[in-house]
Amino acid sequence: MTEAAQTADVALDPRGISTRARILDSAEYLFSEHGVNGASLRTIVAHAGVNTAAINYHFGSKKGLLEAVFARRILPIAEERLKQLTACRDGDGRPPLLHQIISAFLEPGMRGRHGGATFARLRARMAADASDDTRALMAHYFDGSSTQFLEALAAALPDLPARDLHWRFHYLLGTMVYTMANPGRIQALTNNSCNPSDMDASLAYLVPYLAQCFQADPIPEAPLRFEPGHKTE
């Protein structure tokens, strides 16, 4: 009552928890918008409406804050990925369908439940920003997940050589990351004929498209020579 902040706008929450959560939300947003280096702690505390020391009190350091922001979303995402993968494995026939594997890998991170487009953009930034710390952080949280999906894909595509499978999974990651990182990129290019900031629409195209790409013929080891009479299809 001595100051001015005891009116009613903080009545919603018992103070402590709210502060922590507000920092996480603001940091997630500003990290994703301006990059981890580009968003200063002062910008974050100003956006969250908390004190400068709160970040170091709750998270120890900026690095600790980033890890908390990242872990809060990525753990449920990884969990749901596996849940969806095993769910469609037990479903009808034995092997999960290609669509289902790809959807199980992409959907949890791109739809709105776990941070949505904001956290997706942060993930994409971190994938490219890639300081040593960031690289270690992502490697730590992503390690097991990818191999399980690679195995599921291999089971669904028994005729595809491992070399092709690995390249195409690598390209899947690139396509996913780029789509998450660049909302509104092709809109300018194509007069709004497609809208990648709408993750639902992105997924609706991306999943069946990637399924087709995985099903395409293997690429021969020797590079193709372009002969004059060769047709495009």
Place this chain on the structure above:
Amino acid sequence: MTEAAQTADVALDPRGISTRARILDSAEYLFSEHGVNGASLRTIVAHAGVNTAAINYHFGSKKGLLEAVFARRILPIAEERLKQLTACRDGDGRPPLLHQIISAFLEPGMRGRHGGATFARLRARMAADASDDTRALMAHYFDGSSTQFLEALAAALPDLPARDLHWRFHYLLGTMVYTMANPGRIQALTNNSCNPSDMDASLAYLVPYLAQCFQADPIPEAPLRFEPGHKTE
């Protein structure tokens, strides 16, 4: 002669040009390795072996330096892209082959002639880092180039709806950027069965693969429903 730097280790170059070029080389390397924010001007001048003020003298500001680094590579790349595109247009039949268009778009930037893997990594970082300045810089240098390739692709794929073409070109960009950004990423995942840090090997797979992806059937507007009996091929 009054100081110590007049011995012989700078005898290779008439001073001025060498300083500028060394700054450009060091900046390109350090920007690509640690990001634009992550590489300080002091790190760059130390790596280049020049004075702190040299950067602002030659390039005005850090932003000016980045633009100079970028322009030095991207202009010849854009030029060679168009040269390759028109070359295969005039070649045999009328429309360039799909492989040729994709190769003309990817090859100049990924092979070694224009900065090679180092500059490729920088481009990939800038594509994701995307502060307002970086975004404006890339937009300025990439504007016209992409539309010409989109038109060539449309001519080579007359049956593909524009919507599919735009999405797939967007995915091409993502695949390219991710491959340039993450050398050595899948190696750890797949026990060295593929090596994306070798841009030649990457291109040898990427070009025919992307050609197949562009030729795949259009994706229907309405999202596919996964019916129980649906097979994966």
Place this chain on the structure above:
DNA sequence: AGCTTAATCAAACGCTTGTTTTAGTCAACT
């Protein structure tokens, strides 16, 4: 020769960064 211009240097500028300190407030428990 003398004057002018371009390039380089050491040093410092003001500012922002992440982090820490010191003091204080509030809620809860015995």
Place this chain on the structure above:
DNA sequence: AGTTGACTAAAACAAGCGTTTGATTAAGCT
């Protein structure tokens, strides 16, 4: 009611940032 401990507030910290300064040197020109 009083004490404790979780938490916040405001200010300051050292370090690093991009940038600027003013002096010094080398080269070009008439």
